[in-house]
Amino acid sequence: MTPTPRFSRIASAVRRVLLLTLVLSPIAASAHEYYGLDFTLIHPWADATEEGQLASAPIYFTMESVRSKDRLVRVSTPYAESVEFRSSDAPSAKAIKSIDFAPADKLDFGKDRPHMVLRNLKVPLQWGRSYEMTMFFEKAPPMQVMVSVGAH
Known part of the structure; x- marks a missing residue:
């Protein structure tokens, strides 16, 4: 046939x-793009932690196409006891209550800028893996993201 x-x-x-x-x-x-109502969150990432190092791990990200003011007020993940916001990576940097953002084409929340820190990790962050995290904003709905380790 x-x-x-x-x-x-x-x-x-x-x-x-x-x-x-x-x-x-x-x-x-x-x-790794995540779309909020008035912004795009790009590629949340972290460096791998050393085996046995469970104290903390910084998390960095970028935002694009931010069209209105908002703030990141809380973050949760099953992989750490808590998540705090820091003003920078400097040892003297203090914890901050939220990460504010305003309209801009691109905002970098990387090293030496406001970012998140996972405290009291439950597992080491392994290179090449991704870890779930939920971000809560003042105005935008919660956003579930995957943090990539070692890929930035």
């Missing part, structure tokens, strides 16, 4: 779609 011309065209189209999906899926998987 030979395929009809119509069947051949459909099969060819399906093959092209599958190939395109395979080619683009690593790009989409590595993007």
Whole structure:
């Protein structure tokens, strides 16, 4: 039995779609973009912690397309007892109550800037793994994200 011309065209189209999906899926998987009402949160990340080092781990991220003022007021994760906000990585930096953000094209919450710190880790953060975290904002709804370790 030979395929009809119509069947051949459909099969060819399906093959092209599958190939395109395979080619683009690593790009989409590595993007780590999370969309809030008035902002895009880009790629939350952390460095791997050393085996046995469970005291703390800083978490960094970027925000883009911020269209209105808001603030990050709380964060929870099953991988740490608590999450605090710090004004920078400096040893003298104090804990802050929230991370405020205002309209901007791009905001970096990285080293030497406000960021999150996981306190009393329950497990070491391993390179190449991702860890779940929920971010709570004053205005925007809660956002569940995955923190990538070692990929930044």
